[in-house]
Amino acid sequence: MGVEFKAVTYQDGKGIFHLFPGLCKGCGLCIEKCPVDTIGWSDKLGVFGTPTVEPGHGKPCIACKMCQLVCPDCAIYIEKVNKEKAQ
Numbered sequence: 001m002g003v004e005f006k007a008v009t010y011q012d013g014k015g016i017f018h019l020f021p022g023l024c025k026g027c028g029l030c031i032e033k034c035p036v037d038t039i040g041w042s043d044k045l046g047v048f049g050t051p052t053v054e055p056g057h058g059k060p061c062i063a064c065k066m067c068q069l070v071c072p073d074c075a076i077y078i079e080k081v082n083k084e085k086a087q
Contacts, residue, residue, distance in 0.1 A: 007077070008052075012038060013060025016079040019052060023075035026050030030067035030076060036060070039067055046075075 007018040024046040030053055031039045040057030053076075055061050063080045 008044065008054075010055050011081065012055040013062060014081050015055070015061035015063035016081060017055045017061060018077040018079070019054065020075045020077075021046045021052050023047065023073045024050075024052040025073055025075075026052060027072065028053070029070045029072065033066050033070045034058075035064060035066060036062055 005020055005022045007020050010017045010019075021044060025048050026046050028041075031041070037058030038055045038061050039053050040055075041051045042054040044052050044054075046052040061078075063078055065078045068076045068078045
């Protein structure tokens with residue numbers, strides 16, 4: 001049985017946070033580098049049985065994409081919220 005590469009999606013602040021638990025190894029680099037401390041540990045487990053991450057733990061996401069850039073496993077994809085969709 002293979003790993004399913006389906007994203008868990010959260011909308012937080014200015015960002016739509018897509019996390020792929022099948023790729024996240026729980027290294028925590030995204031938590032360390034997030035400038036608004038919105039990313040924290042989740043109750044969901046990733047591919048290695050380690051906790052994955054989720055937004056919503058600090059200030060709202062500013063969609064800077066720093067977490068996406070530092071993730072060594074490409075487990076995070078950030079979309080900026082379209083102003084028209086947000087209203």
